[in-house]
Structures are given as C-alpha cells and as structure tokens.
Amino acid sequence: xxxxxxxxxxxxxxxxxxxxxxxxxxxxxxxxxxxxxxxxxxxxxxxxxxxxxxxxxxxxxxxxxxxxxxxxxxxxxxxxxxxxxxxxxxxxxxxxxxxxxxxxxxxxxxxxxxxxxxxxxxxxxxxxxxxxxxxxxxxxxxxxxxxxxxxxxxxxxxxxxxxxxxxxxxxxxxxxxxxxxxxxxxxxxxxxxxxxxxxxxxxxxxxxxxxxxxxxxxxxxxxxxxxxxxxxxxxxxxxxxxxxxxxxxxxxxxxxxxxxxxxxxxxxxxxxxxxxxxxxxxxxxxxxxxxxxxxxxxxxxxxxxxxxxxxxxxxxxxxxxxxxxxxxxxxxxxxxxxxxxxx
Amino acid sequence: xxxxxxxxxxxxxxxxxxxxxxxxxxxxxxxxxxxxxxxxxxxxxxxxxxxxxxxxxxxxxxxxxxxxxxxxxxxxxxxxxxxxxxxxxxxxxxxxxxxxxxxxxxxxxxxxxxxxxxxxxxxxxxxxxxxxxxxxxxxxxxxxxxxxxxxxxxxxxxxxxxxxxxxxxxxxxxxxxxxxxxxxxxxxxxxxxxxxxxxxxxxxxxxxxxxxxxxxxxxxxxxxxxxxxxxxxxxxxxxxxxxxxxxxxxxxxxxxxxxxxxxxxxxxxxxxxxxxxxxxxxxxxxxxxxxxxxxxxxxxxxxxxxxxxxxxxxxxxxx
Ligand SMILES: Nc1ncnc2c1ncn2[C@@H]1O[C@H](COP(=O)(O)OP(=O)(O)OP(=O)(O)O)[C@@H](O)[C@H]1O
Ligand SMILES: Nc1ncnc2c1ncn2[C@@H]1O[C@H](COP(=O)(O)OP(=O)(O)OP(=O)(O)O)[C@@H](O)[C@H]1O
Ligand code: SF4
Ligand SMILES: [Mg+2]
Ligand SMILES: [Mg+2]
Numbered sequence: 001x002x003x004x005x006x007x008x009x010x011x012x013x014x015x016x017x018x019x020x021x022x023x024x025x026x027x028x029x030x031x032x033x034x035x036x037x038x039x040x041x042x043x044x045x046x047x048x049x050x051x052x053x054x055x056x057x058x059x060x061x062x063x064x065x066x067x068x069x070x071x072x073x074x075x076x077x078x079x080x081x082x083x084x085x086x087x088x089x090x091x092x093x094x095x096x097x098x099x100x101x102x103x104x105x106x107x108x109x110x111x112x113x114x115x116x117x118x119x120x121x122x123x124x125x126x127x128x129x130x131x132x133x134x135x136x137x138x139x140x141x142x143x144x145x146x147x148x149x150x151x152x153x154x155x156x157x158x159x160x161x162x163x164x165x166x167x168x169x170x171x172x173x174x175x176x177x178x179x180x181x182x183x184x185x186x187x188x189x190x191x192x193x194x195x196x197x198x199x200x201x202x203x204x205x206x207x208x209x210x211x212x213x214x215x216x217x218x219x220x221x222x223x224x225x226x227x228x229x230x231x232x233x234x235x236x237x238x239x240x241x242x243x244x245x246x247x248x249x250x251x252x253x254x255x256x257x258x259x260x261x262x263x264x265x266x267x268x269x270x271x272x273x274x275x276x277x278x279x280x281x282x283x284x285x286x287x288x289x290x291x292x293x294x295x296x297x298x299x300x301x302x303x304x305x306x307x308x309x310x311x312x313x314x315x316x317x318x319x320x321x322x323x324x325x326x327x328x329x330x331x332x333x334x335x336x337x338x339x340x341x342x343x
Numbered sequence: 344x345x346x347x348x349x350x351x352x353x354x355x356x357x358x359x360x361x362x363x364x365x366x367x368x369x370x371x372x373x374x375x376x377x378x379x380x381x382x383x384x385x386x387x388x389x390x391x392x393x394x395x396x397x398x399x400x401x402x403x404x405x406x407x408x409x410x411x412x413x414x415x416x417x418x419x420x421x422x423x424x425x426x427x428x429x430x431x432x433x434x435x436x437x438x439x440x441x442x443x444x445x446x447x448x449x450x451x452x453x454x455x456x457x458x459x460x461x462x463x464x465x466x467x468x469x470x471x472x473x474x475x476x477x478x479x480x481x482x483x484x485x486x487x488x489x490x491x492x493x494x495x496x497x498x499x500x501x502x503x504x505x506x507x508x509x510x511x512x513x514x515x516x517x518x519x520x521x522x523x524x525x526x527x528x529x530x531x532x533x534x535x536x537x538x539x540x541x542x543x544x545x546x547x548x549x550x551x552x553x554x555x556x557x558x559x560x561x562x563x564x565x566x567x568x569x570x571x572x573x574x575x576x577x578x579x580x581x582x583x584x585x586x587x588x589x590x591x592x593x594x595x596x597x598x599x600x601x602x603x604x605x606x607x608x609x610x611x612x613x614x615x616x617x618x619x620x621x622x623x624x625x626x627x628x629x630x631x632x633x634x635x636x637x638x639x640x641x642x643x644x645x646x647x648x649x650x651x652x653x654x655x656x657x658x659x660x661x662x
Contacts, residue, residue, distance in 0.1 A: 062527040175615040205390040206554065207612050210598035214606060232528060235557075239605030262603035276532035278561035280599040281584065287561070289536045290529035293497040308529075 028053045028194045028226040029074070029111070033086035034096070036066075036073050043069055045250040045304075046086065048323070051194060056220050056227040058237030058258070060273070061247035062294045067230045070247075071196050075113060076103040090193070109139045112187035116199040118179035122171040128155075128182045129167030132189055139190030154185040159215055177208035181215070188219065194226045201236065213240050235277060238262060243329070246270045249295050249304035252323070256330040266332040268309045303335060311336050345417070346516055346548040347379040347402060347435075352411035354397050358620060369620050371397045373572040374411070376646075378565075379516065382542065384549040386563030386580065388556050388595070390616045394572040395552045399518045402550055403435050404428060415516070433463045436509035440521040442501035446493040452479070452504050453489035459511045478507040483537060499530035503537070510541065518550045523558060535562060556599050560584050568592045571619055571627040574646055578653030588655045590632050626658065634659055 030050035036043050044066045051057050059067050072078045074088040074095055088095045090110060095103065107113070115121050123131060132151040136142040142150055148167070155163035158181040171179055180200060187195055197216060201209035213229075217240045220227040231237050237244050237258075244261050246254045246269065254267040265271050275288025292308045300306065302317040309316065313336065321335045352375045355368040372394040379385045379402075387395045400406040402413060404420040413420045415435065421427035439445060446455055453475050460471045479489055482503040493501055502522065509517055519538070523531040539562060542549060553559050559566060560580055567577040568589065576589040587593045590610075597610040612631045617623065623630050629639040638658050646656040655662070 062529060177615055205616050206556065206598045207390070207594050208616065210600070210606050210609055211611060213600075214609065214611075233600070235600035235602050235605070238603055239600045259603060273528060274602070276528045277602065278535070278557040280557050280560070280601045284561055287532035287536055289533040291533075293499055293530055294527060 026053055027051060029088060029090050031074065031088045034070060034073060034088060035085040036069050037083045038081055043250050047252055049245055049252055051226050051228055053226055054224045055243060056217065056229065056241040058241035058244035059228060059230045059247060060232065060234050060237050060244060062232055064294060065247045066250045067247055068198055071113065071198065075107050075111060108135060109190040110192060111194045111196065112190055112192040113196040113198065114183045114187050114200050116202050118176065118183045119171060121183055122179060124171055127168050127170055132186055135186045135189035154188055158185045176204050177212060180204065180212055192225055194228065196228045198230045216240060234273060251304065251333065253333045260330055266326055266337060267334050268311050269305045344381045345378050346381045348414040349375055349377050349402060350412045350414065351376050352401055352408040354401060354408050370572050370622065371619060375574050377567050377577065379548045379550050381548050382546040383564045384551050384562050385565045385567060386551045386559035387567045387569060388553060388559045389569035391554065392619055393569040395569060396520050399520050399550060399552050403437055403518050433512040434514050435516040436514040438505055438509050438517055438519045438522045440524050442498065442505050443493060445505050446501065448493055451489065452491050455504060456507045456511055459508055463512045465512060474511065478511055482507045498526050499533055502526060502534050516548045520552045524553065524555065538562065556595055568595065571617060571622060573627060573656065575628065576655045582653060588649055588660050589657050590634050591628050
C-alpha cells in the first residue's frame with residue numbers, strides 16, 4: 001500500500017524529496033502533482049506533499065499563495081468552476097475526482113477541517129450540543145444518551161468548563177475562542193486521522209490564540225492524529241508543528257523539520273520571510289522588506305520568486321526550479337541551490 | 344519634548360435606549376494618561392475592544408473625551424470643527440487599517456495625495472504637483488502610480504498612499520491605528536521600515552496602535568498596555584517586554600510566539616477576554632488573573648510608579 005502511493009505518474013520523482021522518503025511511517029495522506037485552475041488562471045502549479053501519521057505539519061505562506069485551495073481541492077470543497085489535476089491519496093483512495101458520496105464520508109470522518117472564522121462555520125440557529133451530536137451520528141452512528149455523553153466529553157476535552165450546561169448554548173452566546181473550541185470538538189467527533197486547521201486563530205485575541213494553538217497541539221499528541229496547521233504566521237506554526245512547508249505562488253518552495261527551517265532555511269523566500277517577522281526578543285534589527293508583492297497569478301516561465309529575489313540570476317527568469325533534496329528531510333526549490341552558486 | 348499628552352481621559356458610550364430605566368454606559372476608555380514625545384513612538388497594545396482606537400480618536404480630537412484633557416504641544420485641543428481646530432489638524436494626522444475605505448475610489452492616487460494640501464490651503468497648484476511627486480517618491484511609489492485608482496493597487500501600495508496623504512500637510516504627529524494588520528508579512532515589513540525611516544527623517548511623533556505586540560515592540564520607544572479601557576502598565580519598550588510587571592502584560596508577552604521556540608514560557612490565562620459592557624469590580628483583570636487575591640476583587644488598583652520610568656496598576660506589585 002505504501003508503495004502504491006509513490007508510483008504515480010506526476011509525483012513519483014518528487015514525493016521523496018518532500019520528506020516522506022526517509023521516514024518509514026505510512027503517510028496519512030499523500031498529495032502529488034496537485035494542480036488547480038480557475039477558468040484559465042492556474043493557482044496551484046503542482047503541489048507535492050505527504051503528511052505522516054501522527055505528525056503536526058505546518059503550511060506557511062502569504063495571502064493568496066494557495067494554502068487553503070490545496071486542502072479545499074483535496075476535500076472536494078472547491079466550486080465546480082475549479083479544474084483539478086493530480087492526486088491526493090489516503091490509503092488506496094484517491095480523493096481527487098472521487099464521488100461526492102465518498103467525499104462526504106471522508107470529510108468530517110477520516111479528515112476533519114476547521115476554519116478561521118468559527119462563527120460563520122457554526123449554524124447560528126442550532127444549539128452547540130445538537131451540532132456536535134449531529135456529527136457523532138453522521139460519523140460514528142451514535143445517538144441519544146450515548147451521543148450526549150460523548151458530546152460532553154468532547155467539550156471537556158477542548159477545555160470548555162461546565163461542559164454539560166454549555167451543550168444548550170447557541171453560538172452567539174459564546175466568545176470567539178469558545179466557538180473555535182466547539183469547532184474543534186465537532187472536528188474531533190469523527191475521530192479523524194487527519195485534522196486540517198486553516199488559520200484557526202487568526203480572528204482571535206493574542207492570549208486566546210496561544211490557548212487554542214496549544215490545545216490543538218495537546219490533542220494531536222494525545223490522540224495521535226495527524227495535524228495540518230495552515231497559517232501566514234511562521235511563529236505560530238513553529239509553536240505547534242514538527243515539520244513545515246513554505247508555499248509561494250501555488251507551489252511548495254521549501255520543506256524541512258521545523259528546527260531546520262527556522263535555523264537553517266535554504267530558500268531565499270523562507271529566509272526573507274523569517275527576516276520580515278519582528279523578533280519577539282533580543283536586539284531590534286531592521287526588518288527584511290521583500291520588494292514588491294506576492295504575484296497575483298504566476299504565469300512566468302521561471303522561478304515564481306525571481307522578481308522579488310535578491311539572489312536571482314538570469315536563469316531564474318527562464319527555467320523552473322524542481323525540488324531538490326539538500327538533507328534527509330529537507331527539500332528546496334531554488335535554481336541557485338542546484339548550481340551550488342548561492343552562498 | 345512632549346508633543347501630545349493625554350490627561351486622565353475617559354470616554355463612555357450610552358447603552359440601549361434612553362427611554363427605559365436608568366441609563367447604562369459602556370466605559371470604553373477609563374482614566375487613560377499617556378505621552379508621545381517629539382520624534383518618538385508610543386505604542387498602545389491590548390486585546391480587541393480594550394479602547395485603543397477610541398484613545399487614538401480622542402488624541403486627534405476626532406471625538407471629545409467625557410472628562411480629562413488633551414494637550415498638543417502644551418496647549419489644549421481646540422473645540423472640534425472650530426477654525427482653530429481645523430488649522431491644528433494639519434499637525435496631526437491619522438493612518439488606519441482599512442485603506443480601501445479610507446480612499447475615495449473615484450480619485451486617482453495623485454488627486455488623493457493632493458487633496459489634503461488643497462483642504463489646508465497649502466501651496467498653489469504647481470507647487471502642489473511638485474509636492475505630490477515628492478511624497479510619492481518618499482513612500483516608495485513611482486510617478487506612474489499617481490495615475491492609478493485605489494482598487495488598481497495592492498494592499499501595501501494603498502497603505503503607502505494613505506501614508507503619503509497623511510504626510511502631505513507636514514504633520515508633527517501621526518496616529519497609526521493598526522496600520523499594518525491587514526498586510527502580508529513581507530509587505531508589513533516594508534511599511535514598518537518606511538514608517539521608521541520617515542520618522543527619522545521628519546522627526547514625527549507616532550502613536551502606534553496594534554494588537555500585535557511583536558510589531559509594537561519593534562517600532563515603539565514606550566509601550567502602553569491597555570485592558571478594559573484602562574492602562575495597566577506603561578514604560579520603556581524593552582523593559583515592558585523583557586520584564587513585564589503586570590500579570591496581564593506577562594501573559595501577553597508569553598503569548599507572543601517566539602522563534603524558534605514557540606510558546607516556551609506560556610502563561611495560560613483562564614477564562615475569556617471580558618466584555619466592556621460587563622466590567623468586573625475591583626481590578627478589571629482579576630477574573631483572569633492567575634495571582635488574584637481578595638483585595639483584587641474588592642478594590643481597583645491605581646496606576647503607580649515602579650522605578651523612574653514605569654507605571655503599573657496591580658495590587659501585588661511592590662511599588
Ligand atoms: N473560488 C475561487 N475562484 C477564483 N479564484 C480563487 C477561488 N478561490 C481561491 N482563488 C484564488 O486562488 C489563489 C489561492 O487562494 P487561497 O485561498 O488558497 O490562498 P491562501 O494561501 O489560503 O491565502 P489566505 O492566507 O489569504 O487565506 C488566490 O489567488 C485566490 O484568489
Ligand atoms: N461610537 C461608539 N458607540 C458605542 N460603543 C463604542 C463606540 N466606539 C467604540 N465603542 C466601544 O468601545 C469599546 C472600545 O472600542 P475600541 O474601538 O476603542 O477598541 P479597540 O481596542 O480599538 O479594539 P479593536 O482591537 O477591536 O480595534 C468597545 O467595546 C466598542 O464596542
Ligand atoms: S491587581 Fe490582582 S487581579 Fe489585578 S493584575 Fe494584579 S494580581 Fe492580578
Ligand atoms: Mg486561506
Ligand atoms: Mg481598534
């Protein structure tokens with residue numbers, strides 16, 4: 001089964017470079033050559049990545065780079081106008097192009113997702129208890145007292161005090177942080193193998209943000225599920241994840257264990273991105289300001305980062321870099337690294 | 344020299360209808376005092392609804408305080424909309440987060456930057472044109488951008504236009520309300536650097552409002568930490584971040600994700616941020632404070648000096 005997911009036309013050569021090659025664990029999901037276009041505008045240009053069972057993987061990148069589209073494509077949540085290519089396998093099942101009925105079973109079951117804005121994801125007219133028990137009925141076949149007891153346990157697990165009495169509350173009666181906890185409880189209802197958290201704390205206050213991130217980390221550790229944390233904030237990802245991928249303009253440009261990514265990044269974009277974050281301690285240095293803005297659509301024949309990259313040379317504008325493995329679980333998409341001329 | 348001084352500012356908003364029962368109030372800002380020095384930055388940080396923007400608007404005279412006073416260059420702010428106030432407004436400008444709302448969609452960038460010059464009757468058309476070109480250049484935009492409309496610009500470019508517009512009348516004070524919160528990190532860094540360069544060059548005083556302590560620490564000389572409308576701690580930026588004295592500041596500092604460690608020293612706060620419509624008695628922070636004692640539930644701690652340059656409002660801090 002493991003080998004099967006490697007042997008596909010698009011991603012055969014690329015998958016090992018993105019980190020699962022060296023590890024013996026079976027991936028919870030492996031995505032290969034994932035492409036998405038809206039009309040004739042391509043927004044994902046071949047995303048290759050595997051999430052190992054039980055690992056916490058971060059996806060970072062700036063607005064519009066394709067973080068959300070990647071996972072929406074995988075879960076069949078994109079509008080019909082989207083053209084999707086490539087594959088996303090959980091076990092033997094390829095989710096790209098899978099029937100709606102199959103996707104319905106996977107979503108909220110084997111794979112659950114939580115979003116940035118919990119208030120809009122919850123149904124305002126239903127009590128939160130009913131929303132959790134509905135998920136338990138759908139994905140675990142629980143009903144009645146058993147479902148209620150389990151809903152109570154889930155609320156307790158996500159740190160909502162006096163869980164039993166909170167089951168009757170409506171979403172508007174809870175704070176933003178509590179609603180996000182409820183969303184996490186609903187996500188956990190189907191005992192997912194993989195939880196995808198898309199900017200789960202961006203809308204929350206700083207102290208609550210830290211609480212929710214640490215809660216996700218604890219749950220991931222305790223349940224052994226895999227976690228994908230999507231964020232534009234590298235520091236938030238670092239707080240939760242073991243490994244991280246940096247995306248730029250519809251592609252993954254660097255993947256590495258967290259510590260390597262933060263202390264020895266290789267891709268110029270990763271370096272610049274780290275330099276752009278105001279440090280939380282130590283001396284105050286001038287921030288790295290990356291000239292220009294992320295591309296709205298990347299149709300250039302060369303490296304997507306070339307127009308903003310301080311290390312770009314002529315070839316960067318004409319040919320596309322492929323991911324290259326620089327260490328065991330570290331891969332980078334940069335031409336100057338290939339040529340060995342960059343630093 | 345002190346450019347701006349807020350003296351014990353309070354601002355309340357009536358809740359509900361005046362017809363039924365005794366009037367209730369939401370206290371948005373409660374006894375806030377702070378200074379902005381010339382050529383320096385005072386940062387205000389705190390959670391959503393703690394009164395940062397209201398404080399900023401009062402500082403600019405856009406909204407009157409219910410009590411307390413605002414001194415600009417040592418003099419009280421003139422009454423809103425008076426002739427004197429309009430003249431003074433030249434000196435104090437606002438930069439805020441929502442650049443699309445701040446810019447008239449039907450005007451070109453050049454016209455938008457020239458508008459404040461015309462409003463304040465600065466220069467003649469020819470010299471205004473010259474000044475617009477200077478300002479575009481000053482915020483890192485080309486003359487070509489002058490012909491474009493706001494929706495044709497990226498978020499970072501729009502924020503530059505807003506900045507150029509604010510700088511046009513040569514103010515001595517800028518109040519920046521979440522000026523980079525809507526921007527991508529790489530673009531946020533551009534604007535933060537630009538703001539700091541312009542400040543150096545022009546000697547601007549900045550009141551910099553943000554919920555992001557990392558950005559506030561980066562730009563500020565002094566930091567004011569607000570909680571539920573009150574200042575709970577203020578002092579030199581480094582001191583506040585390196586040795587926060589108030590339990591709330593300690594929690595905020597610990598909730599800053601650090602690179603590479605994450606939240607290695609996280610101090611968990613129980614409960615949720617409170618609502619200003621439902622203020623706890625005693626210390627407003629006591630329901631979430633890990634150290635709260637009986638005295639905290641009963642009496643409001645005053646903002647008292649801690650050493651020469653810092654003030655803290657906490658019963659448990661030895662002043
Ligand atoms: N339904 C859609 N129709 C057309 N284009 C879309 C659609 N959804 C997303 N896109 C485009 O796809 C690109 C990637 O979007 P995506 O939402 O994945 O970005 P993101 O990395 O999640 O950004 P953010 O940090 O802002 O959430 C963007 O350029 C976006 O405009
Ligand atoms: N014009 C108004 N009428 C009634 N209430 C108001 C008004 N302006 C502000 N408030 C209330 O005053 C409190 C403080 O608001 P303010 O906008 O100053 O907070 P803030 O710290 O800037 O928050 P944020 O980080 O969300 O911008 C809030 O509870 C807000 O709802
Ligand atoms: S006064 Fe009491 S409740 Fe308030 S911050 Fe200090 S210790 Fe906490
Ligand atoms: Mg997104
Ligand atoms: Mg505000």
